[in-house]
Amino acid sequence: MIESTKTWKIQRPDEMFVQQLQKELDISSLAAKILASRVQTIDEAKDIFYTDDDHLHNPYLLSGMKEAVERIELALERGEKILIYGDYDADGITSTTVMLNVLLDLGADVDYEIPNRFVHGYGPHEELFRKAHENGIQLIITVDNGISGIEPIRLAKELGMDVIVTDHHEPGDELPPADVIVHPRIPEGHYPFGELAGVGVAFKLAHALYGEVPEHLFEYVAIGTIADLVPLRGENRYLAKKGIEYIRHSNRPWVQALCEVSGVKQHEIDEEVIGFYFGPRLNAIGRLDDAKPGVEFLMSEDMQSAAVGAKLLNQKNNERKDFVNEITKEAIEIIENNPEIGNSLVLVVAKEGWHAGVIGIVASRLVEKYYKPTIVLSIDPETGLAKGSARSIDGFHLYNELAKNRDILPHFGGHPMAAGMTLSVDNIDELRNRLHQQASECLTEELLTPKLSIDVLVDLSEATVEAIEEVQALKPFGVGFEKPIFAIQQVSVRSMRKIGANEDHIKMELENAHGIIDAVGFNKGHLYNEITYGVKLSVAGDLQINEWQGRKKAQFFISDVQTSEWQLFDYRGKANVNQLLKTIPMESAFVAFREETVQYFRGMLPSVQFIGDGISDSVSPYLVLLDLPKQLHEMEMLIENVKPKRIYAVFYTPNSLFFNGMPTRKHFAHYYTLLKSRPFVDLNEHIPHLSRHLGLNGENIKFMTKVFFELGFVTIENGLITVNQFAEKRSLAEAATYQLRKQQIELEQQFLYSTYSELKQWFNERIKDFSYS
Incomplete structure (x- = not known):
């Protein structure tokens, strides 16, 4: 059994709708299923x-676009100094680059400013606006920020500068006192598409200023x-798709x-290259x-400066x-x-010296690992403040x-899934305790289990x-139109092997009645080691x-695997x-039926559970059978009690009896007759002679001697065997040694020397009625 750590949520689109999409769009069932899991109507599918260009x-x-264009054209006419005020992320950098390109093309006296994350923080900053005024700036155009910069923009106006805000972030209850605000959601519902990125808004302004679509700026927008x-829906989808096409054929040095x-x-280059290589x-x-x-890198016009800039970014x-x-x-x-931290439903970790610029990424990593809302804080010992970022999971807004904790959180902001904050170091533990209690009231076990949407x-x-080529034609994938996750059910492994220098990866052939795929x-x-x-x-x-x-050739890249079948x-x-034992999960139950086996494996394994001491109810369902039982019912009871999901059959048997076999009745009779013909036999001295005479090895001769002794047929004193002439007639099966050997041979035949199929069938007959939950 292989259990996923995630709950698979499988989309099952309406088959009639899938067929309709296939017919209307003339596409494969694969592409139709993807669209059917994302849209409700044929028109929505066509839109994607x-x-x-529509x-x-x-x-x-x-x-505000008309007013913004008029004010910028007035600045161009007057020769005013213009400042583009951007942001320090990829959206802000590309937004700044877009506006620089258009204003330089139009002959503007233009410069740009981007606040330093650690000195100025996010958005408009009074110190930088004062500096702009001192440098003679008469018009400030914000890109990818500004909608929350109420006080700095008020200051700019008091200093006599005009301000045009272009932004896409969520506005607050109060808007900044800018001359013009260009925002796709202000006022709400006025624009056909409200989800533009900051660079998308800047591109729209560039479009209006040029008077035509600025195709040379598509790369930055993407x-x-x-x-x-x-x-990546609607206009964003168009801009990203168009930009990717242009980047693939671009001659720009950068x-x-x-x-x-x-x-x-x-x-x-596609959206994944941009998202995982360029954007970061x-x-x-x-x-x-x-x-x-x-910005300087994106504006570079020769290979030498572009190479220097790329090296710095890298x-x-x-x-x-x-x-x-x-x-x-x-x-x-x-x-x-730290159990207090680790057991909390909301992880809050803090330490001095952590780089504040990356702790948001760290928070995301921790959410991936623990699937709990997570806050990561960097402590400044000089100010006594902790500054941090948070990431959440579904169900915890x-x-x-x-x-709810404003009394100890003087500064915070964000949205349902991410936030930033600053608080006193003295309140970190209190915040953790409060959030844990709040989470216990809204986060169920189901919500705390990660989901895999298929x-x-x-x-x-x-x-x-x-x-598959048709599916790739549905690109770009991203937020709002995620890359599809596929699942193939009921496939068997035809072949598999480890690959990679350190054998970290696996390559398989999977098959069922419908085909084979790598x-x-x-x-x-x-x-x-698990399949x-x-x-x-x-x-x-x-x-x-x-290729x-x-x-x-079609190929499947595996992200998750599961099977409800028990495995042998x-x-x-x-x-x-x-x-091989080292490859078995350490949480498995290593079980021995014999004390000598416990001694043998001591030191090799973390622990060995001896059946003679009893098996606890909480024993792992991953069962490692180190040896054979002495009696069949011991194995049957163990399987019934544990209900294993995996069985690792080791069956260490240092002295196998199966190939020695059981001496026949003729062997016993011949040996007894030989013993009767002599007054006594020194077993140790005569074993070689007896072996040749009887055609049996020494171990079998010792076994028969012990059976005779247990039945009273012979006496043994100082190593000398003497036949008891007055012994009663008894069956060989009455001897305990005879019974144990017979059972051992039968057990070896059943477990040790059976085929894989025969062994699995034996366990199957005892496991088939179990219900795994």
């Missing part, structure tokens, strides 16, 4: 399947939109340099330091990874070694729960190269195309059994 809305539909995790340091091929590098520069080099990204890995490791140690159950007959599990080499041939598996993951030497692992007679 056919993303065309998705790009008139920029003047945005409230990166900022995908990196900011806004929904695109080529970014591909070089990221190790990707330009023609293969642009984000890293602002997480660790001043973000301005990110360096910062590597530093970011190191910080994240180190802090994550330290946070896990704190959680694992982070912002609302934090809001879009499509795949029949292997559907997994063709053509169908499967790869990265960082899942452990499955090699047995013949068991029916369900696998979840991704369908891709593997090798011009030949295309056959370690009988293995020469390297001691090494």
Whole structure:
């Protein structure tokens, strides 16, 4: 049995709707199932399947656009100094770059500013606005921020500067006193698509200023939109898709340099490359330091400066990874070694010196590992304050729960799944205790179990190269239109092997009546020791195309595996059994029926449970049978009590009797006649002679001698055997030694020398009625 740590939620779209989509859009069942799991109508499906220029809305539909364009054109006419005020993440950097491009093209006297995360924090900052005024700035245009900068913008107005706010973040109850606000959701519902990223809003302003679609800016919009995790629906989907096409064919030096340091091929760039390679590098520069080099990089016009900028971004990204890995490791140690922290339903970890720019990523890592709402705090010993980031899970509305603690949280903000905060070090434990209590009132065991949402159950007959190519035509995938997760049920392993330098990965062939498919599990080499041939598996993951030497083939990338069947692992007679035992999960129950087995394995295993001492009710369902029982009913009782999900058959037998066999009645009669013909026999001296005469080995002769002794047929004194002439006639089966040998041989035949199928069938007959929950 292989149990997933996640609850699989399998979408089962209406079959009639799937068929309708296939017919209307002329697509495969695979693509139709994906769409059917995401949309409710044919029109919605068409909106996704056919993303065309109709998705790009008139920029003047945005409230304030006309006024913003007029004010900027007035500044151009007057030769006023303009400042673009951006943000330090990938969305903010690309937004700044978009506005710089358009204003420079229009001949503006323009500069830009990006606040430092550690000095100024997020959004408009009074010190930077005062500096702008001193430098003669007459018009400030914010991009990807500004909607919450009420006081700094009020100051800018008092100083005589005009302010245009372009933003997409959630507005508060009070809006800033800017001259113009361009925001897709202000006023609510005025614009056809309200989920633009900051760079999307900047692009709309650029569109209006140019008077035509600025196609040369699509690359920036795609990166900022995908990196900011806004929904890839509607206009965002169009902008991302169009931008990816342009990036693939771009001659810009920065695109080529970014591909070089990221190790990707330009023609293969897609939303995953942007999300996992490009976005993190642009984000890293602002997480660790001043973000301005990110803008300079995107504005670079020659390969030399682009290469220098890309190298810096890559360096910062590597530093970011190191910080994240180190802090994550330290946070896990704190959680694992402090029961008060580890047992809390909301994890709150804090330490001096943690880099504030990456603790949000650390919080996400901890949520992935523990699946609990998590807050990671960096303590500043000089101020006595802890500054941190939080990430949540479904069912725990982070912002609302934090809001219940305003008395100890003077500064916090965010949304249901993420937040940032600052509080006194003295209140960290109190916050943890309160949040634990709040979580206990709303988080059930079901909510605390991670979910795996599976879009499509795949029949292997559907997994063709053509169908997978059609699925890839549904790209880009992202927030709001997630990359589909596939599942294949009831498949068996045809072959499997570990791959990779450290054998960390696994490669398999999976099959059922509908076909065969190659499967790869990265960082899942452990499955090699957890899967047995013949068991029916369900696998979840991704369908891709593997192309090798011009030949295309469907391939499944495994993210999760489960099976409800119990499994038998056959370690009988293995020469390297001691090494194999190390691969068995340590939470397994290592069981021995004989005391000598306990002694033999002592030191090799964490513990061995001796049947003679009884088996507790809480014994692990992963059962390792180290040896054979003395009687069959002992094995049957163990199986009945434990109800195993896995059985590892070792059956260590140092003195096997099966091949020695049981001497026949003729052997016993011949030996007895021989003993009667002599006054006495010295067994130790005459064993070689007896072996040749009887055709039996010494062990069998000693066994028969012991049977005769137990039945009173002979006496043994000082090693000399003498026949008892007056012994009563008795059956050989009356001797305990005879019975034990017979049972041992039968047990060996049943368990040790049976085929795998025969052994599994024996256990099957005793396990089949169990119900695993």
